[in-house]
Amino acid sequence: MKAMLQAQHVKKVFGQKGNVFTALDDIDLEIKEGEFVGVMGPSGSGKTTLLNILSTIDQPTAGSIFIDGSRIDNLKEDQLSSFRRNKLGFIFQDYNLLDTLTIEENIVLPLALAKVSAKEIDRRVKNIAHKIGIEEILAKFPYQVSGGQKQRTAASRAIIAGPSLIFADEPTGALDSKSATALLQSLSQLNEREHATIMMVTHDAFAASFCSRVLFIKDGAMFTELVKGQTSRKDYFQKILDVLSALGGGMDDLI
Amino acid sequence: MTLFSIARKNIKRNFYNYFLYFASMIFSIVIFFTFVSLQYNDQVAEASTMKISTAFKGASIVLIIFVGIFIWYSNAFFTRRRKKEVALYSLLGVRKRQIGKMLFYENFVMGLFALIIGVVLGTLLSKFFVMLLMKMMGFAVDVAFMISGKAILETVIVFAIIILITSFEGYRLIYRFKLIDLFHAEKKGESAPKASVFAALLAIIFLAAGYFISTQTLTSKLWLSNILMTALIILASVTLGTFLLFRSLTIYMIKLSKKNRSQYYKGINIIGTSQLLYRIKGNARILTIIALLSAVTLCAIGTSYSMFYNAKQLSNAMNPFSYAYISQGKPLDQKVHGIINHQSDHQPASLYSTKVIKQEINIDWDKAPNGYFMDRKRSTFLSNSAFNQLAKTLGQKGSLHLKGDAAVALDNQYSKTFSPHYRGKTLDIKTNDGREKLHFVGFKDYNVINSNLAGFPVVVSDQLFQKLVRSGQVQTIKQWQVKNDTDSAELTKRLASILPKKAEFTDFYRPYKDMMAGNGMLMFLGAFLGLVFLLATGSIIYFKQLTEAAADKERYDILKKIGVTKKEIRHSIAKQMLFIFSMPLGIGILHSAFALSALSDLMGRNILAPVLISMGVYTVIYIMYYFLTVNSYFKLVTQGK
Ligand SMILES: Nc1ncnc2c1ncn2[C@@H]1O[C@H](COP(=O)(O)OP(=O)(O)OP(=O)(O)O)[C@@H](O)[C@H]1O
Ligand SMILES: [Mg+2]
16 A cells, blocks of 8 residues: 655754754654554653644654655645645644634535535535534534534544545544544544545544554654554553553553 | 833833834824914914914814824723733732733823824924915915924823823723633624614615705705704714614625525635624724714815815806906006006906996895895896807807897806706896896806906896996996916005905905915815824724734634635635725715715805815725735734744
């Protein structure tokens, strides 16, 4: 299978002279088409930073990144924008919904930007709302719905345009176990049925157990990785927990 | 860290905000000070025949109110942008009293500096404005540089009060809000507004009613019953209508555009439209104010400019000839001839002699003609052929061919509202052979004899004129046309000194000069106030939109993350601002058009050209504000990251 995303020697340094902080140090990674990759690590280890850089929202200090064969770290801002819009889907840690738009309009946004016809938009919204279970709240505004519903809205928005690569930053963070499972299942389905490639940052070992591979980072560097292969989800879950305890650093309280 | 050093750091960090506020304060002070200095300027007072102080006093009161509101508004804008900072202090445990004091001093010190800078700048500028005013009034004087103590005192008092009030406002800010509010100062959940069909209908009804009344002629029943009341009704109904319009009709319109899903779901429309809808409720009041302000400004500029624009034309219509008098015999005529031909600046000069008949008449029509009213019961009769000759000389089109008892009135101040409808009217005149009945077949809206001399001029057929010659008082009117009569003070003075009272000497120059001085001042006041209003209006929208931009930044950040290009964001902002800017401008222009057309009717003059020019200038400056706002908004929203 071909590589969907490649990162080589990625480095990210925050701050100016005298007060610098290296958030990522020489990260190499490759994600193949159709993979469902998890990223785990202690708080402050650089997960969000990595995700932002891979997803073109932030620029690396050094290193190169390829998505779908094209190099993206040296694109111009407007080129990046259209690249993001056409190829990528995002589920952010803090939802990033527009409070002036209804839930439905928030979901529709990527399609509207891509100038899909209104008819087609309506069809796809219905479809996805049904799948994710947010049909009843479509006409509401974000401030009128719960955190979990917002998260599901964000997920719907990320996948509605059928992106080839989806980035999710702790998509289950605000969800109870039932809706977390529902969301994870729909991500899995998307991964299996539509062959969407997914990269998901998570603190939650249960969520990570849905992935086909989990990367662990510590202090801005790659620590290890764990491939699911033929293991059952239960065993995989256990293995993840083992790595996490080896990783240490305040993870226990989060499980 | 002392409070003082914190405050100093603040100013550094929020420089842009401070700058805007500071600049608006200075601007207000400069404007006010300049204006008051004009009022106390000796040269201006000397030059004006009109009672200058009343016109200026009235205008300066309007200015005080306006400047007060403007500073208040800038202050509100400024403090709102600092709520978060204030919250931070109080979170860090700085006492409320201390923060309040800091805000008070800060505003007070800024005000003080603004006052000093404003007065200095104003002093420099006032010379320029005095020059401008003098020029507009038609005087060429060397303007002396002068500092008016009175003007400084008045400015200091007015602004000390305003600054004190706004400073207390800052002090109060800290007590008025809870900590949690302070952090969310810009984020109050504005609920989606509802479109009320009822309110929209009401808006249309109010506006239509106001417009309808304003288009009624002044002599209609509606006006005659109570002029002040009717004017107030128009004002109230238009104001209310405008507010309801922005409150409901715009919401209705936006909602309607939302219904068109294929349009709504096209690209970034969805963002712009929903953003507008989200804001429109909060914007309704400000849009109303701006629409009304624009209307008032346009009326002020339009009216004063029309006066100014027409001054020469009007003087010409009043006194088509440079000089006119009733001949008092050959010797005097020759003396006049000599004096005029002696002046090389005013050559070539030509003389027109016309035989006319002065006669008492008695008009009992529903309305009296202008000249009749002016000259009481006298009328000047001209023969058809004399009229044709004079009209041709003056370059007026349309010669007359009157027969029998047909007559034509000359009325250069004809107004549909106030003048009689001449056609069909009859007039009895006594002659030696008995009575003659004149039948008016129409009128001309120009005069061929200088107005004060003519009274109410009537053109009659040559036959009838011959009849009247035998019975009336025949006079020969001498009319001179000289070159450069707009600049003929010297010649006019000499002629006036040699002609006796009964010659009824009238000249073009003196009424023209008076009119220029009066209208020049009006024009200056109109333009000055208009410009101030316009600048303030623009700034108010600008401030308001920038406040919103700060609140909208997060939203645009999200959009950028999901792949909206900067170009699209700019486009969307430009579209939203276009809506916000064009609505009040359009409505303001519409309002002023109705008001000015009523005025034009009242004055009996066509003021289309000056009004269009005023509107054009206003719109151009307004459009510059539009681009400025779009630019700043875009920068604010996309800056950082
Ligand atoms: N804009 C920034 N400027 C300076 N330092 C930053 C910036 N963003 C992140 N950092 C630092 O980089 C490190 C990694 O941050 P990041 O947000 O990637 O952590 P994370 O792994 O996502 O943590 P969490 O699990 O809490 O979300 C942190 O130490 C953080 O303080
Ligand atoms: Mg994070």
